[in-house]
Amino acid sequence: MRFFPIRPELTRYLTAIYLNDIDVPPGERMIDMLHPEWANLRFMEGDPGIGSIGPGEMTPTPVCVLAGPTCHATRFELGTIRSWGIGFLPLGWTRFFAASAEHYADRAVDAEQDPVFAAIARLRPQLADPHADPYAQAEAINRHLIDLLADAPPDDPAVVRAHAALADPDVGTVADLAARAEVSERSLERLSRRAFGFPPMLLLRRQRFLRTLGAVMLDASRSWSAALDLHYYDQSHFNRDFTRFMGLTPRAYMAKPHPVVDAAVRGRMAAAGAPMQVLHRPDP
Secondary structure (H helix, E strand, O other): OEEEOOOHHHOOOEEEEEEEEEOOOOOOOEEEEEOOOOOEEEEEEEOOOEEEEOOOOOEEOOOEEEEOOOOOOEEEEEOOEEEEEEEEOHHHHHHHOOOOHHHHOOOEEEOOOOHHHHHHHOOHHHHOOOOOOHHHHHHHHHHHHHHHHOOOOOOOHHHHHHHHHHOOOOOOOHHHHHHHHOOOHHHHHHHHHHHHOOOHHHHHHHHHHHHHHHHHHHOOOOOHHHHOOOOOOOHHHHHHHHHHHHOOOHHHHHOOOOHHHHHHHHHHHHHHOOOOHHHOOOOO
């Protein structure tokens, strides 16, 4: 897994531009489970396999897949594949996509078939050649997104303020979040669903969960109790959140191998200073 530079014009909108090269023995598939995230667009060449956001039957993954913001784990199985990915911050969602994030929350769609994502999905032919210079391909992503900004709506400062507050470990209530965003609680509800995909209370709950999970994934020697976010009453409180977001207990999750997610957590930490996409702080 490799992460590539994001042009300064785009750092307010993206968490990462990344490339996965996964080589699996013939007839086998790699199995993993991804924690909740903001939206991601992936362009895949090879065997994209099957997946499911949350419980339910796993279905074939499109080769150009847009996963909206999630509050459930994504289960997936894939074969040998080369996959370019773009991670979007909430502000990026509002700039690039003319749709409420709530409409795509906990959903994955074929970006080439959905008109909301048609303009950005046109990138795929530029990323299909496995022998091309990956830095040139990453730059093609940067240029394409910068071109799309010309027709995008302006930045919404309230989205940036709300995101900054959400990323602050000291903010633990909807009232605090609304005050920091400088909007009423009713306006915050609408803003959260439009730009973030979920209501404010669920976003705060997801944030404290992922801060705890991220700390343990970076240092497997830490116990859950030692890593607990300050907004948890006790470990049973955290365990309930874990089961809600991941669909299994902390012990069951850590007992499974996570070859893709472990690489992503460590690569993202080295490249961007945050182990998970949801833990990125927005640019001011």
